[in-house]
Amino acid sequence: QSALTQPASVSGSPGQSVTISCTGTSSDVGGYNLVSWYQQHPDKAPKLLIYEVFKWPSGVSSRFSGSKSGNTASLTISGLQAEDEADYYCSSYTRSNSFVFGGGTRLTVL
């Protein structure tokens, strides 16, 4: 199972919006509404931000939003804040009943 494709890095200024893409295939991202997004700060465990493409777990800010079109899912962070600087990973359920992560995207808040 090949990793989902994410940009290595994105950046934005405080208050701006940024979008991180996650491209897979019809066997994973495109085939199921089971994409999730995680935020990971240095030396910390990942935190679930979005599940089932666009749903929020309890306690997660609505500044984080998810969507999907075809084989590409996206995470948009609006009203960028300094504490949003972190690594972001997408994940999807796959046709083979397994799971796959994206390679990760480093977000820099300028």
Place this chain on the structure above:
Amino acid sequence: EVQLVESGGGLVQPGGSLRLSCAASGFTFSDSALHWVRQASGKGLEWVARIRNKANNYATIYSTSVQGRFSISRDDSKNTAYLQMNSLKADDTALYYCTSCSGTNCYASEFWGQGSLVTVSS
């Protein structure tokens, strides 16, 4: 408070074995699936394995990179999951997280442990 606490990591020689444990509390462990996810130093997340609940016959699935070498299991009476790792390779060196969720299928990892470090080296 939900907690997942991994243990059992350490230094092991190539070809050796190690068993990780994941002790869960604060949620209905027996109802939920359980995953292992690993992360090599400075690298991204890699999904390793999942075990489902009793209602789903404790079905297991593995990544191709560990299939045939690793085995995931659980003891619901102890609220504990395990990852038995055999024929370890240098590429298996990573921080191993156990993850779960408040639902049944855990298509997303809502809960994460702090990780257990496995180092494979001679």
